[in-house]
Amino acid sequence: MLAAVIACAAPAAARAADPITIGLGMALTGGLAPSGKAALLAMQIWAEGVNAKGGLLGRPVKLVYYDDQSNPATVPGLYTKLLDVDHVDLVISGYGTNMVVPALPVIIQHQRTFLGLFALDANSEFHYPNYFSIVPTGGPHPKQSFAKPFFSVAMAQTPKPQTLAIVGADAEFAHNAIDGVRQLAKEAGLKIVYDRTYPPATADYSPIIRAIQVTNPDLVFVASYPPDTVGMLRAASEVGLQTKLFGGGMVGLQYTPLKVQLGPLMNGVVDYEFWLPTGKLATPAAMDFLKRYQAQAPAAGVDVLGYYLPPFAYADMQVLQAAVEGTKSLDQEKLADYLRSHTIHTITGDITFGPDGEWTEARVMEVQFHDVKGNDLAQFRDPGKTETILDPPPLKDGAIIYPYTKARQ
Structure with a gap:
């Protein structure tokens, strides 16, 4: 009887130790690569930090990513592979409107919750309820x-x-x-x-x-x-x-x-x-992230300051983490319901999602060089x-x- 219990428990323990996989395409070559590679480093820093604290739901997290080459034409195939071949647990976007929009039909077909990184009103034609935008545009007219x-x-x-x-x-x-x-x-x-x-x-x-x-x-x-x-x-x-x-x-x-x-x-x-390390934007949490990012950036060969996209790429992962921990689940509908109904705390400030997954309040700055x-x-x-x-x-x-x-x- 004891042997049977142990035999039953072993597969469950093994499953619990399997990583939670997070799939994405990212611009690692081409015109968007300078920011794409910096964004990926920020995501990796998040993953390292989460795994050092025991992962999500007691499981380590693993990023599964492919180079979209800054080319929108590559995106549908990459996300089809992530979902149908790699069978990733969670999926997020690469960088920019031009890369998020071609991913959305694949995401919608698979009924996945999806976070879009720096995409300007990408959901305006689809109105997909499980899409959420990580960019400081928003309000009633994104x-x-x-x-x-x-x-x-x-x-x-x-x-x-x-x-x-x-x-x-x-x-x-x-x-x-x-x-x-x-x-x-x-x-x-x-x-x-x-x-x-x-x-x-x-x-x-x-x-x-x-x-x-x-x-x-x-x-x-x-x-x-x-x-x-x-x-x-x-x-x-x-x-x-x-x-x-x-x-x-x-x-x-x-x-x-x-x-x-x-x-x-x-x-x-x-x-x-969208963000600069100045005034009230320079919170302790944001500056701590920046310190960690800048320590790794030279060896990674990416933007050594990281003031633009990296804080939001890290916040992107914080939003995903909040949904998973808040629901204690990887269920796509539960994750989406949570994001629609909660304010999420990130290093770039609090985020509340409104219609079409846009921020309820825009936070765009204008600067002069x-x-x-x-x-x-x-x-x-x-x-x-x-x-x-x-x-x-x-x-x-x-x-x-x-x-x-x-x-x-």
């Missing part, structure tokens, strides 16, 4: 919330701007951002004098900047991913773009490697930001030396240098 601080800064200037040029890549992120920009422009009474997209593989951006220049806009809003952000800034410098405010939705200016690469070309640009000299990394360690927070008012730490033509000098 697309507008991304660009709203840019317009808040612009429309506070004297005289008020009258005209706007909009440009972005022909891809999911830019389309969603531009949809929000058009609505904000309408509300502000701005005349749109240029509204075009360009192929994501564009190599020469000078013709685009020249075409914008012909329209003589007061404001230029750019919705770009890192490779085209670099191209746009170089072209604006070469052409000598004349405008009052330039930037808005340029992804990449938050990455330390791109800051070092671009240097003074960033001066005068007004762009979005200034006094960037050369390409030295050290100048970017203290954000206050090269970036002024212009919006929101509670975080504002300086005044804008206006217009762009003056600020870039």
